[in-house]
Amino acid sequence: MTSPQHLQGLLADLGLEQAATFTAVHGGDEDAVIRLFGGNPEQCRPLRLEELREHYDGDLILVSRSGPAVIVVENNNYQGSRQEVLRPLSRHGRTASVYWNVNAVSQLSLAEDGLISSTFEMLAPEDIFGARPDAWQPLLQGLNLEDNDNLWGAGLAAVERATGARFGNSWVRGPHRAVEITRVPEYLLGQGLIDSPLLKREPFLSYLAGLGPSLLQPMRRHALDLALAHAHLREHPLAVATLTAATLAPDARVRLREDLTAAHDQALPRARALLIGEPEDFEPEWERPSHLVFRQAIVFGVLAQCVAAHLPTQADGLPDILSSLVTAMTGDGARVEEFWMVQHLHNAARRAA
Known part of the structure; x- marks a missing residue:
């Protein structure tokens, strides 16, 4: 696992420390992941990861593979934090995402087998929701969620542990596919409501x-x-x-x-x-x-x-x-x-x- 401190520094280098979403799908197929985000794989174009900082506006995702996982990165967008995206993705493999914005609103989510297993606001980790609220706990051992200076880095480390992704130098320098997406419609009745x-x-x-x-x-x-x-x-x-x-x-x-x-x-x-x-x-x-x-x-x-x-x-x-x-x-x-x-x-x- 990459250290939270290193990952926090990576975010600063990439210009993503203020607002971003990182989503990883263990064993996923890149084209299938793009479609579930609302994109068309045939409309992809190459883009370097460090260039994503220039795409602050608009619905653009950057897609790549790291080890056994497909990774999706968003600048100032949060589609990978939504259940309408996470739940279908998790049918292709265990899926984890971490999201934060300039107002320090954040979310760390784990999805498995079509359901949100566990999700919480990183500044309030005691308020956990999901089908298995304790699913994150073994994956968070040793991570300090009270270290605000490296909190988003800790979230990325948790995503690494959950999916096998690695946000290392080889991934940073590797190929990335950029594609515009269309917002996936919200569920009328989401998880936790449909059986009420x-x-x-x-x-x-x-x-x-x-x-x-x-x-x-x-x-x-x-x-x-x-x-x-x-x-x-x-x-x-x-x-x-x-x-x-x-x-x-x-x-x-x-x-x-x-x-x-x-x-x-x-x-x-x-x-x-x-x-x-x-x-x-x-x-x-x-x-x-x-x-x-x-x-x-x-x-x-x-x-x-x-x-x-x-x-x-x-x-x-x-x-x-x-x-x-x-x-x-x-x-x-x-x-x-x-x-x-x-x-x-x-x-x-x-x-x-």
Whole structure:
């Protein structure tokens, strides 16, 4: 295995230390890998690895072989981190990828036999997802994921261990094929969702039967109702008023928005003050009293967005609020699980618009 320090230096030399994705498929066929990334093998052209830094924009992949593995490198793109690419690739052989960007968002993924076995954010390795969450563990022995100076190098070392690839000098100097790719469509229901019991009852049966733009409003209201319940605000006068904001006079809508904004602004410092006084070992964290107040602050802010959508004149329904509600839907339980399913289907319906 190449050392993380050496691999981190390699990334600096190649100009890929800020944003890149490296994907390796053990025993894969280059042309098949290119097709599964959304490319056409007949449109490949030679390109040196060090020239990839010049292709910051666009969907370009660089494909080559290293030992038993096919390697795909992307500059400032992340297609190799997506399950829609990783899962089909893994049917050709064990597949691993590491991704990072300029905002230090990252992902280390291992896929086998058509499933994501284990995937996690490298800055939060305790939050692991997949069919076998512990699948990465034996491959990470001896790698320091707390060494931020060499973290992406550690990710590359893990990919080497998983697939037999070697990011050495001979690979760097060897032949590489460049090809433009077209984004592989997202799964309607990805791993972990397709077998959910939620899909066997309403309103999810109706969502799936007619998934499209006409369902965006019902889904937004569904998500808002879940968030109000999760924040214990369903009966709050400001929440009740918001749900009928379209019937209010314009000056009343202005006052309601101001009241909601004030409630948001008051709740945030209260949440911070509570957090300071709570024991650090309070478990689970999302059941802290401070977290409830924080969720309420987020929801008040979202309600203010809903009212603002009716200013200066009435609007048709709710704005797109689901991404704003995400930070309010912390914790476990049926309500949180239901929200994430609604959000997933809402995104699919929006793509169909």
